[in-house]
Amino acid sequence: MSIFQLRRTGLLNHSLLNEDQVMVRKSLQSACRGRPRVRSCQCWTIATVLAALWLYLSFGLWVYYFRDIGDVRLVSRNIEAHLVVLPQDLADETGAYCLDGSPPAYYFRNATSREHHNSWIIHLMGGAWCYDNAQCAHRSSTHLGSSRKLRPKKLFGGILSSSSKVNPDFYDWNVAVVNNCDGASFSGDREDPVISNKKKMYYRGSRVLNAVINYLLKSAGLQRADRVILHGESAGGLAVLLHADRVSRMVPKETSFKAMADGGFFLADEADTSGKTQWKSAMENVYKMQQIEGGLDKDCLLAKEKNKSECFFAQHAYSYLTSPVFVVNSVYDSWTLQNILRTRCRPSKCNEKDLGVIEKHRRTFLQRMDQVNRYDKNGMFLASCYAHILTCVDSPWMTYKVAGRTTREAFADWYYERTTPAETWDVDCDSSLTCNPTCRSN
Template sequence: MAASAFLLISCVLCFSQAHRVANLVLLPDAVNDGAVCLDGSAPGYYIDKTSVNRWIIHLEGGGWCYNKSDCYYRASSWLGSSTYWNRTSHLRGFLNNDPDVNPEFANYSVVFVPYCDGASFSGNVNDPITVNDKKIYFRGHPILNAVLSALIQKEQIDKAEAIILTGCSAGGLSTYLHLDYVQSMFPNIKVHGLADAGYFIDAANIHGEMYIRGQYQHIFEMQNCSGGVNSDCIRSKEESERWQCFMAQYTYPYIKTPIFVFNAEYDTWQLQNILQVGCKAPNCNESQMQLIARWRTMFLQTLQPVIRSTTNGLFTDACIQHCQSLADRTWSKIMVKNQTAHDTFVDWLDLKGTGIVRAVDDHTYPHNPTCGKPHIPKG
């Protein structure tokens, strides 16, 4: 399971030559406040500042570390240490500044927050643990606080008119977990969320085992996440059930800030790691494809609170994909109800038009001709 933490979340589906370049800003002073990556290195963010008024904050994904040993190995990678980060980041899809790909958002300032805590920016354990004589820190929520504080002090984001919080995969989950918190940090600013591929569901695998439930519960407890997720969700739960607030389907009903849900109905990471179907769709036998078809039905049932919402937005496609907002084609070419994710999100924000704001694909795989090549994450 450790290998599956390193999700392939960028550049696999990047076909456009045009892209946004953001520059790294490290926050060494944050170390003194306890905001550090798994290995104790400083957090930071990438930024391309083009607008004072409109901002996108993207929380990077990349799975989770499921136990102490897993976190130890992760701490020696770019998902656990800022010492491995490049000086620039190349951004596409929803973060692209190419108006042909991303016309409504090309002029937004973009902050890309690299992920180095292993628990979706939620953990906070005072004392480091020691694994193989190496100190490992669980400080994801202090990292989020440090980045937001720096954006206020250095970038004056508190002067904005609009902020969109987004992320994909583990970063999509982060969007569910932290959206209300970000809104509370900017009470006079209109905040919206776009959660991509973060609606991981509490479902049994092909053997009937609730395997993923145990994984999320252990992460939640190991990294002491109760103070770093949606506070209304935590208050509503008995202590034994608070781990549920680390999953989108359980925390979604408590989110007050407007959120747009973007997910493939055949999410490849969930097929491999929650359903554990034993193949990489569509390269599966008939029996396995039947299991996958039943998964889609169950996923859409679990998604019903979003589908029935009268305020939140939705774009869910019958494609074999994972993390679609970061690639130009999946953001601006895949069609549901004759419109793209970009167009549906724009209509939901009411930036233009009065089109469909909750688009659920009527197709089953492989009958949506706009899906293109499946995206199969490594792991």
């Protein structure tokens, strides 16, 4: 038995100790004989110094992470969000399944101030799409098709960060990050499951979105929300443009509701370097395969009666969106250049043929984006950076600038109406592919 263990017994009577314990205690007493005793005042002095040092270090760490200003706690570090998986019986009741049949899930982090106790950011995750049954079968075995593959905790950046240094305007809000597990921008609505590669799959992304929002309303406090931002990136950004009005109708009527779509404005009518519109054909196949019609805007479907699949593309769905929305995109979106235009070079290093395709894309993109200017309630931030996501990653959120404002400043100014409508349409320089010095190397 060690000294520490003996001392923890709290026993003073030898009769209550076994023989080994008595021998240990006697040896300790013998070892202490002849040593000068430390005066009690010296002990108190040492203890006081150690306590003061401990308090100093603890207070220093506390100050580093938190500072109280009025009613708001400023958090200087990012905090992980925790995974919430919807109950299986709820998934069974609503038919809201991920591709593999698992329940929907989201990551959640509570607000860190009383001021924004009822302020919410609901984020729709990206992750591209699966264009046929075989791809969806593969996807169903990953975190993009199953809630069973998700980590219990996760950090998020940019507008989803809880760091006041990174995200000064929204760091202390409630955050719910909805997992993308359907491969169709939360739009699939197919009743019967599909078998592919011996895997049963469910194309139910529209029901997944409904189930998560309803669960947040009933179980997480969303029903008391006074502010809601629906946000998404990439395929989730497209989902925002497709479903913002639906989510707006689900939250309380008195709630201030606005949306932001980051890197989700993909064009339907662009040819790649071979002259083919392969991505458009692939997305039309997703539309048919997942029976997406039921999950799209009814007014758009009525107007596009002869070609309803157009309502699955941002450039067509946008004009039917009534919710206030802020569009963030790069004119030289790296995912678009690589996967839709099929270029295999950074813009500054492309050959003449690829540069021609890229410049044509820029002109077409700006023409399609001009419709944002027709709505005073909406805004946009279009950078000339070779990048895909600008609002969920710390660096572009904090440092990329257009018209003298960073991404986060432009959005916050629009959201809090600190600028006029005309001042919220930020379009980057067009003199060259490297005209914006705040971009990482193009």
